[in-house]
Amino acid sequence: MARAGATHLAGGLWMVYLWEVVLVSSSKLWEVPMAPYPPANSTAKLLWEPQCLSQLRHLQDGARITALIPPRLEGNWISTSCEVRPGPEFLTRFYTFYPGRLFKALQFYYRDGSCSEPIYTLVVRGKLRLRQASWITRGGTEAEHHLLKVGVVLHSPRALRELSTRLQLSCTGLLSRQWAAGRVYELFNARAGRDCLAGLGFSMQELGLLRVETQHRPHGRLVQELFLGDVHTDWAQRIQHRPTGYQSPLQSAMHHIHPCAVCGLVYRSSEHQPPVLPRPRALALALGGRWVSGQCEARPAVLFLTRDFSFHEEHRSWEGRYHHYADPACRQPTFALRAVGHYAWGGPSTTVQGGTELVFKVTWASVTALDQATLRALNDSRPGSCGRAGGWVLGEEQDVTFTGGCAALGIRLPHREYELFKMELDHRQRPLLFTGERPTDGSSPDRLDKRPTSYQPPLVQCVAPHEPPPPPRYSQHSSPHHHHLPPSTATSSASAQSPLLWLSVLGGVSWHLFTAH
Template structure:
């Protein structure tokens, strides 16, 4: 069926696969500990329940999600919101019912499927009087008057149905635009079994844009409730939850922020506006120096390289974050950037830039690294040197007690967090410690 074809050879088939990322020996990356084949069906098979762990969305918002899809294409989504970044103290839950229609393979985000959703009903269950008061200050008077005056904590109350407008939902920053972009990946370990993950569209980092945002990147994946990473005690808690019984997650092991060593991506990552990449960071706390290697690709399995960007500089650790517990404010200074074009078409593009604007004019070659420092960056790639970025970092231990590093989420609009007020309030996918 041509609706599931996209106009490039690698994805002309409705089925694509890859091997897990292969970092060299010594990296604590689970795909290395076993040979893993990754497949993705287009269109995706969604039937079943998919669950998250504790998530941080821009704002910040703290939540867990449990989404159930039926063969009829109807879905029921539970979103539990919390007052804390460990998801221990529930504030309110949303119960969302609707229908999903898969449209076609995405021509923008390769390997994804575009979809449309239709909401039938959204109900809210408030879990405390304090949460009720906080929500009342966010809702317009028509919502407060009609809904919250008589709301009893623990009882569902309708916020939206097909006969009502969406004013109350917009005031909460509620949107299901994430349903517009879908990808299901299945990991096939060599020892048998499988792990399935559902990637849904990204949430805009600017609160005022989120209800209109058409995603081109992904959030952190949901795990299939039957075929998930083991062990995952949180998966069972979220799976068994309901709107009246939100999951109360166990406090995660404390992990003092310690950056020393090399940290690498755990999967092929996406950024809005169709960037596929892996990250490889090294920190030297004694020198307060860092280096980040960003390998960019043209495909969602990170197997077709386009260019590599190597940035370096210094950093300063600031105060504990006022918005997210266990996170810390940082300032990164980028003083040098080197770029390697992986294919001739990228080199040709860079050679077309004006002299003095992006490395040595006319001297770009595939496979040859160029220093952008003499030209103070590269306008074509959006790089300006030197520059500062106001960042947010935290470390945690994963289910195998391996360290994870979370670095602040990049602004959806592609800008830089170059001022304190632009400091991120959410995180990119965690990186695993490779060596220390």
């Protein structure tokens, strides 16, 4: 029954999307169905608390962020911090796009989580062709790339030994010679038929999906960001992965945030002189207060959302609010999820330098339908599987705890996840909270071996610990201390039965419209 409900929900939502497509009569590649944004004074806007309104104001004012389709890529694009990819891999990037479709990408890899000990640099040259506006990820542009050459510059004899071991199966003897500073070893040459990339797990599939955003800031200042496709969290899948979400953005070398010490270091770098980032001041993980998204976040499998967390360190409790949208500007809400639970500290991560391990548990949840498609899907759900059967009302929050979650959405309660956190300061010395990246396949990190090794976009603190957020509110059906869970639902795995949606404690709900059968 859960599977049938998931199929019905997937079919309903997909038919709504196809109906929108039919209404658009155009053969142009760059036109996609886009519903009109609500007016500036629309009641569809989120009513955030005053302390956090400024952090999310740009989500309410689409005029401050613009995105052209197709995007203009020409120029230099640089990392603004040490990036962490699944694995983990620590790197910075410097990409240059030239007129005439040619590009050069420098990827600098490091041994440490602060990007201060370079190991090697990949020099990637190729061609890029923009194809069309994405019909899967709204606001994105699909592209195809053709690699011409890939070389590697090793920055120490130790790097030579380590990469020789990784490459010995695909290209025996390539790096067997004595290390020479500044030498470029050719790993790939399309014309010569050489390909030694398999041992590195290297892929430029990130170029398959692009989006350029321009932020219009006070006093006429601009900040331009280049979002490239996400990197699959499963190493074995990344080479063939077709991105539907984004990774951390690069910024234009001409229009970037100020001040930005990292920007200058990356821009002045080369394959022979990689940027050596200063080691940041170590910050103890302090979760207290309230944290919100700094941008409209995109997830793989067609999902846009904002996150809003409150942590109560004295009780080790937390509350999360996830608002989901149908558009990349986060102005067309579809549904909201509120979750409450507890967390336990682990310790410093032995896998990801600078990270801290935690365990989170969800014990209470509610859902609010914010558009007609979601409302119909929830009202059609099986009785006893998702709140009050047939009792869903647009804009009205409904507790789903007493039904053990919501089978139609793949939400099961109670639920546990193994997490990875870290804290940093941004360019304005504000605290940032990084939470673990969700598995690309939409599943939950509910086992130790699925604990994240990379991070989601950071959350910005908008209420300090000395300004305690209001305590969680609960419906008449349940409280965090009194649960009425039917035994069969408390232990069942709704996420295994319903491949449509999953509740992920700190990442929201992942929509998988194409996996239901």
